[in-house]
Amino acid sequence: MNVHNMNNEKPENQDSYKSLLLLDEISKGEPLSQRDLSKKLNIALGLVNSYIKNLVSRGYITIKAIPSKRYAYYLTPKGFTEKTRLTYHHLQNYTNLYMNARRDFHKLFNELYIHGVRKVVFAGFDEVAEIAYLSLQEVDIELKGIVDDDREGKKFFKSVVLPFNEIKRLEYNTVIITTFFKKDLVYQKLLGNMVPGEKIHTIYNVDIDVQKAEQKRSI
Numbered sequence: 001m002n003v004h005n006m007n008n009e010k011p012e013n014q015d016s017y018k019s020l021l022l023l024d025e026i027s028k029g030e031p032l033s034q035r036d037l038s039k040k041l042n043i044a045l046g047l048v049n050s051y052i053k054n055l056v057s058r059g060y061i062t063i064k065a066i067p068s069k070r071y072a073y074y075l076t077p078k079g080f081t082e083k084t085r086l087t088y089h090h091l092q093n094y095t096n097l098y099m100n101a102r103r104d105f106h107k108l109f110n111e112l113y114i115h116g117v118r119k120v121v122f123a124g125f126d127e128v129a130e131i132a133y134l135s136l137q138e139v140d141i142e143l144k145g146i147v148d149d150d151r152e153g154k155k156f157f158k159s160v161v162l163p164f165n166e167i168k169r170l171e172y173n174t175v176i177i178t179t180f181f182k183k184d185l186v187y188q189k190l191l192g193n194m195v196p197g198e199k200i201h202t203i204y205n206v207d208i209d210v211q212k213a214e215q216k217r218s219i
Contacts, residue, residue: 018043020086021181022051023079026061031072042185055079090181098180101128104203105135108176112201113139117173122146123200124179124186125154125161132178133157145170146178149189164189177202 021041026032034052038045052073055061060079066072075083112120120141122129125148133156136143143159147170151161167175167190175195177186187206191197 016086017090017181018047019051019055020083020090022048022055023060023075023083023086026073027075027080027083029074031064031066033066033071037073042188058082098127098131101131101180101203102135105132106138108201108203109135109139109141112174113141117141119144119172119174121167121170121172121175122156122178123164123167123175123190124148124177124182125151125156126179126181128180129156129178132176144172148179148186164193167193167195173199175200177204177206180204 018041021043022037025037025040032040034045034048037043037052038048041048043051052061056063058078059076060082061073061075063071063073118141120136121144122132123146125146129146133143143157145162145167146156146159147162147164147167149163152163154161162170175190177183177190177200179186183202183204184206187200187202190200
């Protein structure tokens, strides 16, 4: 896996980022338990519990009982306001990362071309994917598809977004992680769908715990 060095997040930014992920997922309106959130966001169940308690105490989410002695979580109006604030905050914090993405993708695609890569698949669909696509037009490498469970069926330029489990149908030399906020989750999903680690490239750092999971998987 080709990883370019980027600035590490400070602990307080990581906390607010995970809070944003939780608020964003809860805002979709699905009845989600803590275990559901843990699986969707790749955050340890104990940490999800801690963040949920904090968000409840601040009045950002409410808890409702659902069948089978489970609980679901919903955003309050105050929670929607906080989600907007955190989104703006993180876009501000990562402005330089997005500005540098075009340069780093250009460098990555040129390196891949030199090493014989001619067909790639994008994994993750957000603003980063659009920047990657623009950079891809500058080299003779073909985009064979894009995968993202959350955006399945959406149109991405000339491609239709497929779920991760459909990646086996695509013909490619390399998979490019094209999201920043969910890069670790996307990496894990690629590994879970039998994409070899050496075929996965990203311009961002991947969480060390995810890399350890890959190492255990290969033993």
